[in-house]
Amino acid sequence: MTSMDTQTRFRTGAVDMTHGGGGRAMTELIKDLFHRHLKNPILDQGHDAAVFDAPPGRLVMSTDAHVISPLFFPGGDIGALSVHGTLNDIAMAGAKPLSLTASFILEEGFPLADLERIVMSMARTAREAGVPVVSGDTKVVEKGKGDGVFITTAGVGVLPEGVTISPAAAKPGQAVLLSGTIGDHGVAILSKRENLEFETELRSDSAALHGLVADMIAAVPGIAVLRDPTRGGLATALNEIAHASGAGVLLQEEAIPVAPDVEGACELLGLDPLYVANEGKLVCICEAADAGRLLEVMRSHPLGRQAARIGEIVEDPDHMVIMQTAFGGARVVDWLSGEQLPRIC
Amino acid sequence: MTSMDTQTRFRTGAVDMTHGGGGRAMTELIKDLFHRHLKNPILDQGHDAAVFDAPPGRLVMSTDAHVISPLFFPGGDIGALSVHGTLNDIAMAGAKPLSLTASFILEEGFPLADLERIVMSMARTAREAGVPVVSGDTKVVEKGKGDGVFITTAGVGVLPEGVTISPAAAKPGQAVLLSGTIGDHGVAILSKRENLEFETELRSDSAALHGLVADMIAAVPGIAVLRDPTRGGLATALNEIAHASGAGVLLQEEAIPVAPDVEGACELLGLDPLYVANEGKLVCICEAADAGRLLEVMRSHPLGRQAARIGEIVEDPDHMVIMQTAFGGARVVDWLSGEQLPRIC
CATH class of the missing domain: 3.30.1330.10 (PurM-like, N-terminal domain)
Structure with missing residues (x-):
């Protein structure tokens, strides 16, 4: 032929x-x-x-x-x-x-x-x-x-020698960092499925994170936990970490970056961005003293420009994820029992 | 729960x-x-x-x-x-x-x-x-x-250090060994699909071969080629080896072990056992001088009891697989163009 x-x-x-x-x-x-x-x-x-x-x-x-x-x-x-x-x-x-x-x-x-x-x-x-x-x-x-x-x-x-990163390693007092906006992947998929039109095109954040991670580890070899919040979103990733480590997580809603279009689409679609899948974001848990240095490294990488400190690990015998809302209240960010979006990845 | x-x-x-x-x-x-x-x-x-x-x-x-x-x-x-x-x-x-x-x-x-x-x-x-x-x-x-x-x-x-096994390594003069009967897996699947009954139950040969391989390499570290004849069967595996190595293969039909029930089922179903999938057999190509020692090792392993020397690698610019039949003739064992049995593995 x-x-x-x-x-x-x-x-x-x-x-x-x-x-x-x-x-x-x-x-x-x-x-x-x-x-x-x-x-x-x-x-x-x-x-x-x-x-x-x-x-x-x-x-x-x-x-x-x-x-x-x-x-x-x-x-x-x-x-x-x-x-x-x-x-x-x-x-x-x-x-x-x-x-x-x-x-x-x-x-x-x-x-x-x-x-x-x-x-x-x-x-x-x-x-x-x-x-x-x-x-x-x-x-x-x-x-x-x-x-x-x-x-x-x-x-x-x-x-690499000396690196031990595990969801079980989160400890009270540590900082929770997020590499960028949440919800982009899931909302892009759902908008495409439902043929929704927005002012700007919603795009998946699908990206390879190993380069960003290499930079982070080079700066702070003692990172405790890394996790990519895919299916089930940030909420599920943090619940898994809480479950594995036996600690709790306290989030600050205002600190969690969400793109305005994604926020708008979530409202329209009845989705909570905390549970929407990401494919190019990571959660990092590290000693509080290392958080500033890590954020600097993350923000200087193209995939971490909007990196933010979004909360901390706390003592909690029930290892729950709690979010302080923008209005000063607090809400439990629980596991989803089933799926929000099927066939998302 | x-x-x-x-x-x-x-x-x-x-x-x-x-x-x-x-x-x-x-x-x-x-x-x-x-x-x-x-x-x-x-x-x-x-x-x-x-x-x-x-x-x-x-x-x-x-x-x-x-x-x-x-x-x-x-x-x-x-x-x-x-x-x-x-x-x-x-x-x-x-x-x-x-x-x-x-x-x-x-x-x-x-x-x-x-x-x-x-x-x-x-x-x-x-x-x-x-x-x-x-x-x-x-x-x-x-x-x-x-x-x-x-x-x-x-x-x-x-x-292991020093082991280099590759389908491209077959050379004229080398022996072709087979670890046991062919066709068992494909015929078992098809019989089950078609609800065919035979005197004895036809069973797949599905098995893990790494133990047998370890014994073979320990005895003869210089094995040239190993291949499991799965989809497309023995004929396809040998054609791939011929293609990769640029040599030809000469088979002796009488030497190729086929269980009588499998042979009977193949006749009934219009299948050629040479093209029927196996999931627990291997083809081994080695120096002719090593063939006796390897057959001995293979036959002393539970998965190689019926091991046989089935042919040799020959010079052939067209790198074909030729089989000398039981009746003294010769036939080309060509690639199948499509599939004989879909969803076999």
Whole structure:
């Protein structure tokens, strides 16, 4: 098959069951689409497993399945998101990501042009992050047994000597920092789903946070907790930290940055931004004495310009998250029992 | 919620959208079902990413999505298969697997009792293999947007010093060994799908091969190629090796072990066992002088009892796979263009 044929097929064709069958059609899809865009020396080994060198240190490993709907949205797509999601999980342990794997579950009939667009976005995102996709897998399911494309990524990273970051490490007296505005991702997805129009386009904040984290750790190696407030939003992330550490969290509502458009959209949609997913933000808990230095480092990074100190860790035998409101009251920021937004990541 | 409540719910309940929402329902599912069964010190860290020590050496990483239908079959289920699949990819690079991740995409309405059965099988399989599931993820999609459960596993392993196993390393004169009968997995799945009855139950050969591989490498560190002939079967695995190495493969039909029941089922179903998937077999290519020693080691392992020398690597500018038939003729064992059996793994 010539390169021209391949290009035509990708422009007009669709995924069919043969693309998952282990035969020539699958091999061509892998070579002409996945390997062509994701190209790197490790992936090019062409083995089912990838072999690569790792610097010494403890390893960190994580995985995320991505089932977001719609697949393309302002500020990103499932390809970029699936790279960011796993890189961020690794970064939240304080580790430097080394490599990624990507598994695709394709629905029969899915346009190959859309698949190529997603893989190109994934490739660009991985390249910008400096972390190669070293191995992958493709499966195809019959029409009506999937939903376009699901992507599961896994990643491995290495933890610098002396770094121990864990949600259990939060202690009373420590400061709670947030790297920027909340709610952008979830509101962008929902606006796209509901075809809502706002004055400015609401964009997902989907981004890879490991560069920001590296700067933060270089400045303050003793950071206690890092967490990316994804599904369930800031409220859920803080409840998980409270639960894991046995402490409480006291937030200052006025200090939590929310973009005006996101705030407006949340009011319209009946959402509380505290529970809306983010894909490019982090919560950091550190000694109060380190908070100023860390905020400075965060604000000098493009992904932390609006970083803010939003509260503190407090003694609380019930390990609750409490928020002092702008009007001087206090409210419990509880777990959600179910979901606010399905298929958000 | 008491333990009794949880047990009742798992026995009678079903997955709903709240199980993927990031709130309390998801946290309970993860704690009461996934963590309870998959329990190990690394997973118990409760972080989005798992941290663990690794021995020195090059790392090996691989991933596999599993979309098999039916989910339960003679000789296994999607839980065990998803552990075996990724462990085997790592083993085929000659590496010792260290840890696994598991991502679940659940369809709304899927019975929690079935999910628990799958997770218990996965846990048992990982325990028997001595490789922990260290991190995971759960997503839920609406009814009709998935198919019960899809599981994507990824794994990381470490490569012993001096081992370089690659499909490109096959060279003319080397021997082709096979660890046992072919076709068992694919025929078991298809028989279950079609409700076919045979005199003896056809069972999948799904198994973890890293123990067998460790024995083989200890005996002959200079093994050239290892490959598990999964989707597309032995024929596809050998064509991939021929393509990667630029050599040809000459097979002896009589030497390839096929269980009589599998042969009978293949005739009935119109399948060629050479193209039927295996999930517990490996092809090994080694120097002819090492073949006897390796066969001895393989046959003394429970997963290699029927190991056989099935052919040799030959010079062939067209890198084809040719089989000398039992009747003295020769046939080209070509790539399949599409799929013989969809959703086989």
